[in-house]
Amino acid sequence: MSAVIQTSGLGKAYRRTWALRDCTLAIPAGRVVGLVGPNGAGKTTLLSLAVGLLAPTCGTITVLGERPAAGPAQLARVGFVAQDTSVYARMTVAGHLRLGAWLNPGWDGELARRRIEQLGLDPRQRAGSLSGGQRAQLALTLALAKRPELLLLDEPVASLDPLARREFLRGLMESVAEHGVSVVLSSHLVSDLERVCDYLVVLVASRVRVAGEVSALLASHRRLSGPRRDPATLPAGQQVIEESHTDKQSLLLVRTGEPVHDPAWTVTPVSLEDLVLAYMNPANDIPARRPQLGAVS
Amino acid sequence: MIRLTWRQFRAQAWVAIAALAAIAITFALTRPSLTHMYSASGLAGCQARNDCGSLAAGFISQVRADAAYPVLYAMGVIVMFLVPAVIGMFWGAPLIARELEDRTYRLAWTQSVTRTRWLAVKLGLLGLAAMAITGLFSLIVTWWASPLDRAATLGSPILSNRMMPALFAGHGLVPLGYAAFAFTLGATTGALTGRTVPAMAVTIVIFAAVQLITPNFVRPYLIPPAHTTVAVSPGDVNWVPAGHGLLITGRAAIPGAWVLSTSGHVYTGPAIQILKTCNNGPTSTPACGRAFASLHAQTLVTYQPASRYWALQWYETGIFLAAALALAGFCFWRIGRHRSGRTRPSSARPPRTASTLRTSPAPPATSGHPGR
Numbered sequence: 001m002s003a004v005i006q007t008s009g010l011g012k013a014y015r016r017t018w019a020l021r022d023c024t025l026a027i028p029a030g031r032v033v034g035l036v037g038p039n040g041a042g043k044t045t046l047l048s049l050a051v052g053l054l055a056p057t058c059g060t061i062t063v064l065g066e067r068p069a070a071g072p073a074q075l076a077r078v079g080f081v082a083q084d085t086s087v088y089a090r091m092t093v094a095g096h097l098r099l100g101a102w103l104n105p106g107w108d109g110e111l112a113r114r115r116i117e118q119l120g121l122d123p124r125q126r127a128g129s130l131s132g133g134q135r136a137q138l139a140l141t142l143a144l145a146k147r148p149e150l151l152l153l154d155e156p157v158a159s160l161d162p163l164a165r166r167e168f169l170r171g172l173m174e175s176v177a178e179h180g181v182s183v184v185l186s187s188h189l190v191s192d193l194e195r196v197c198d199y200l201v202v203l204v205a206s207r208v209r210v211a212g213e214v215s216a217l218l219a220s221h222r223r224l225s226g227p228r229r230d231p232a233t234l235p236a237g238q239q240v241i242e243e244s245h246t247d248k249q250s251l252l253l254v255r256t257g258e259p260v261h262d263p264a265w266t267v268t269p270v271s272l273e274d275l276v277l278a279y280m281n282p283a284n285d286i287p288a289r290r291p292q293l294g295a296v297s
Numbered sequence: 298m299i300r301l302t303w304r305q306f307r308a309q310a311w312v313a314i315a316a317l318a319a320i321a322i323t324f325a326l327t328r329p330s331l332t333h334m335y336s337a338s339g340l341a342g343c344q345a346r347n348d349c350g351s352l353a354a355g356f357i358s359q360v361r362a363d364a365a366y367p368v369l370y371a372m373g374v375i376v377m378f379l380v381p382a383v384i385g386m387f388w389g390a391p392l393i394a395r396e397l398e399d400r401t402y403r404l405a406w407t408q409s410v411t412r413t414r415w416l417a418v419k420l421g422l423l424g425l426a427a428m429a430i431t432g433l434f435s436l437i438v439t440w441w442a443s444p445l446d447r448a449a450t451l452g453s454p455i456l457s458n459r460m461m462p463a464l465f466a467g468h469g470l471v472p473l474g475y476a477a478f479a480f481t482l483g484a485t486t487g488a489l490t491g492r493t494v495p496a497m498a499v500t501i502v503i504f505a506a507v508q509l510i511t512p513n514f515v516r517p518y519l520i521p522p523a524h525t526t527v528a529v530s531p532g533d534v535n536w537v538p539a540g541h542g543l544l545i546t547g548r549a550a551i552p553g554a555w556v557l558s559t560s561g562h563v564y565t566g567p568a569i570q571i572l573k574t575c576n577n578g579p580t581s582t583p584a585c586g587r588a589f590a591s592l593h594a595q596t597l598v599t600y601q602p603a604s605r606y607w608a609l610q611w612y613e614t615g616i617f618l619a620a621a622l623a624l625a626g627f628c629f630w631r632i633g634r635h636r637s638g639r640t641r642p643s644s645a646r647p648p649r650t651a652s653t654l655r656t657s658p659a660p661p662a663t664s665g666h667p668g669r
Contacts, residue, residue: 051407069411076409086403088305095304102300103408139404146409 004029004150004182005050009059011206012045019045021206023059027184027199029150032176034197034214035186036276041203043186044083047154050184051080064150076106079148079181083155085139089128093121096142104146112145119171133164137171144175151176153185157192169196190273200272202279209279214272221275224252224265242278253278298410298418306423309388313430320376320434324441327369334359335444343451350552353452360445370445373438374467380434381475382504384427389483390496392419393628397491416632420625424480431476439468450553450603460555460606462512470610474617479504481624488631511613517557519612522599525551529561529594531579531586536572539563543572547596553603560597568592 003026010023020042027033037043048054049061052069061067066074087096093116101107116123119137121130127138136156143151153172157165173196176183187193193200200217202209210217221241228250231240238260242253253270254260260267270278278284303310335341338356343349360366393416396402406412439446442459446468449458459468466475482503487496529547537544546561571588575581579589601609 053403053406069406072409072411072414075407075411078407080403080407082400082403082407084400086399086401088401088404089399091304098304099301100408103298103410105409142404 002029003027005061005063005184007046007049007059007061010046010049010056010061011058012042012049012054013057018206020049023203023206023208025201025203025208025211027201029182030180031199031213032173032183032197033185033199033201034190034193035184035201035203036190036193036280037186037188037203038280039188040205041188042206043188043203044154046203047080047152047184047186050152051078072105076104076146077149079143079146079151081136081139081143081151081153081156084159085132085136085156087127087130087135087138087142090126092124092126093130093138094123096127096138097123097145100142100145106147108145108147111147112141115141115144115171115175131164133160133167136160136164136168140168140172140175144179144181147179148181150182150184153183155186155188158187158189165192172196190276194272200276202276204280204282217275218269218272220257221253221255221270222260223268223270223274224250224254224260225268226250226262226265229264241275242281242284298414299422302419302422306388306426310426312387313384317430317433317437321437324369324373324437327365328441331360331366331441331444335448338448340448340451349451351452353448356448357445357452366445370442373442374464377431377435377438377467377472378508380431381427381472381479382501384431384476385479385483385500385504386497388423388427389480389485390487390500391493392423392484392487393632394487394491394493394496397487398493412632413629416629420481420484420628424477424621424625427476427480428473431472435469435472442468452552458553458555458603460553460601460603460609462516462555465512465516465555465609466508466613469607470614471617474614474621475508477621478507478617478624481621481628484628485624485631488628515616516609516613517555517601519609519616520601520605522557523602525598525600526595527551527598529596531589534579534594535561538573541565541569543569545592545594545596547594549596549598549600551598551600551602553606555601557599557601559599562595564592564594566592 005025005027007026008024010020011018012020023042023046035043035046045054049056050063050068052067052075064074064077068078069075088099091099097109097112097116100112101109116138119134119141121134121138127135130138140153140156143153156172157168160168169192172183172185175181185193185197197214199211199213201211226249228245228248231243231250231252234240234252234254237258238254238256240252240254244251253274335356338352338359340349340352340356343352360370396405405415446459457464459465466472479500483496483500486499486503487493490496490499527547527549529545530550533548533550535544535546535548540563542563542565544561544563546559549556549559568588568591571584572579572592575585575588579585
C-alpha cells in the first residue's frame with residue numbers, strides 16, 4: 001500500500017511555539033482518510049504543509065512521492081479545500097470556474113459545469129453572496145475539477161449547518177466514487193467523518209495516537225464492564241485504552257486482536273466516536289502507539 | 298495566469314484609463330490655442346535675433362494672465378506626482394496584501410501554477426501596465442507643456458523651468474521610474490503587512506518621503522554640478538555686513554539651469570565704506586554706483602545646466618527602476634518565505650526542538666506538548 005502523504009519527524013514552528021512537532025505518519029492511497037484531533041492538534045498545519053502553503057521547520061514530508069508544491073505538475077496532482085473555504089468574494093461562480101480552467105492544465109470543465117448545475121448555483125452570482133454551504137460546494141468543485149489524484153480538505157464542514165454538512169459530504173462521496181481520488185479530510189468532530197471515512201488517523205498534539213481502517217479499529221476495540229479489577233491483571237493481548245472505576249465496577253476500553261472470553265466481563269462493541277474520544281483524551285496514557293522520539297533524524 | 302491577472306485587475310485598469318482619457322481630452326482641447334500663442338510670440342526664431350529673454354518673458358506673462366493655462370500647467374505637474382502614488386496605493390498595495398488578508402492565497406497558490414510564476418506574472422504585467430499608463434500621462438502632460446518648457450529654457454532665468462525640483466518629476470521620463478518604484482513598494486509593504494489599508498498608508502508615507510528626499514539630496518549629485526563665476530550686476534545683488542566687510546552675492550542668470558547654490562565673496566576696502574552708506578542698493582547714487590563698479594564683484598554659481606535635463610532624467614529613472622527591481626526581488630523572497638516560514642538549517646537550534654528533547658537525559662515521552 002503506497003502512501004499519499006508520508007512524513008518523518010515533521011515539525012513547524014511559528015516564532016517560539018510549535019504548531020506541529022515530530023510528526024511521523026503515512027497516509028495510505030485509495031482511501032477516504034479522516035484526520036481527527038482536538039483543536040490545536042496540528043491538523044491545519046499538517047495539511048498546509050502537505051499542499052506546500054507552509055514549509056517544514058524540520059523533518060520531511062512527501063506528497064505523492066514528491067516535495068509539496070515542488071512544481072506545477074506536483075501542484076496539479078493535489079486538490080485542496082482550505083478551512084472556511086477560501087474563494088474570491090467579488091468573483092462570480094462562473095469567474096471561479098474560469099480561474100480553475102486558466103490555472104489548471106488538467107481542468108475538467110464539463111465536470112465543473114455539471115456540478116454547479118446540479119447544485120443549482122447561479123453562475124452569475126458573486127461568491128461573496130453565497131451561503132456557507134454553497135461556498136464550500138464551490139470550493140470543492142474547483143478542487144475536484146482540477147482532477148487531482150489526492151484531495152485534501154481542511155475542516156470543510158466545520159462552519160456548515162447539519163443539512164449543508166450532509167449535502168457536502170454526499171457530494172464529496174459521489175465524486176470520490178466516480179473518480180477514484182484519494183481523500184484526506186480533517187475534522188474535530190468524529191460524527192462528520194463516521195459516514196464517509198474508511199481510514200482514520202487520530203492526531204493529538206502532533207502525535208499519531210491511532211491510525212487504521214475504520215472497520216479494523218471497530219473490530220479490535222471492545223468495551224468491557226464488570227466487577228472492579230486491576231487492569232494490570234488483564235491478558236497480554238488486551239491493551240487498555242481507557243479505564244474508569246467505581247467502588248464495585250470497572251469500565252474499560254481495550255484494544256485486542258482476540259475475542260474476549262472472560263465471563264466476568266460484559267463485552268460491548270464501541271462506537272467510532274467513543275473510540276476516537278478515548279484516544280483523544282489526554283488523561284489516557286497509551287504508550288505503545290506513540291512514535292518513538294529519536295526514531296527519525 | 299495572464300487572463301486571471303487581467304480579470305482581477307480590470308476594475309483598476311478601467312479607472313486608470315478613464316482618468317487618462319479625461320486628462321487627454323482636457324489637454325488636447327486647450328493646447329491648440331497655447332501653441333498659437335507661442336508661435337505668435339515669435340519665440341521660434343529668437344536665438345537668431347538674440348531676443349529670447351524678453352520674448353519668453355512676454356509669452357510667459359501672457360500665459361500667466363490667462364484664466365486656464367496656469368491652472369492646467371500646475372494640474373499637469375500635480376497629476377504626474379499623484380499618478381505614481383495612486384498606482385502604488387491602489388495597484389501595488391492590494392496585490393499581495395488582499396490575498397493574504399482575505400486568505401484567498403490558499404486558493405491561488407494551490408492551483409497548478411507555482412507561486413513564483415503567480416507573482417512573476419502579477420508583478421510583471423501590472424508593473425509594465427503601471428509604467429505604460431504613467432508614460433501616457435507623462436506624454437500628454439509633457440506635450441501640452443512643451444511650449445512653456447521651451448520658453449522657460451530659452452528665456453528669462455527668473456522663470457521656473459522644468460529643471461526645478463517642483464517640476465522635474467512632473468514631466469518627461471522620470472514618472473515612469475517613480476511609477477515602477479511606487480508599484481513595487483506597494484506590493485512589498487503589502488507582502489510585509491498582509492493587510493491592505495495599512496499597506497496603502499505605509500506606501501504613501503514612504504513614497505512621499507522619497508519624493509521629498511530625492512530632489513534635495515540625490516538629484517543634485519547624479520552628475521557632478523557645474524560651476525561658473527558670474528559678474529554681479531548692481532541691480533540684482535544681496536549684501537550683508539560681514540565683519541569689516543560686506544558679503545556680496547549676485548543672483549545667477551543662467552537660462553534654463555537649475556541653480557543649486559550661489560556663494561559670494563566678502564569684500565573689504567575703501568569702496569566698502571562708501572557702499573555701507575548706500576541704503577537702497579549700489580545704484581542709489583552715482584557715488585555708490587562707482588564704488589560698486591570698482592569692486593568687480595563676482596559670484597560662484599553651482600548649477601545643473603539645462604543641457605543635462607535628459608541625462609538627469611535617464612539617471613533618475615534608472616535609479617528608480619533599479620529600486621523597483623530590488624523591491625520585486627524582495628517580494629519573491631518574501632513570498633517564498635511565507636511558504637518556508639522560518640526555515641533554519643538543521644544545525645541551527647530551532648525553538649524547543651525535537652532534537653533538544655531527544656538529547657535531554659530523561660524526556661518523558663508523555664510530556665504535554667503545546668498544541669496548535
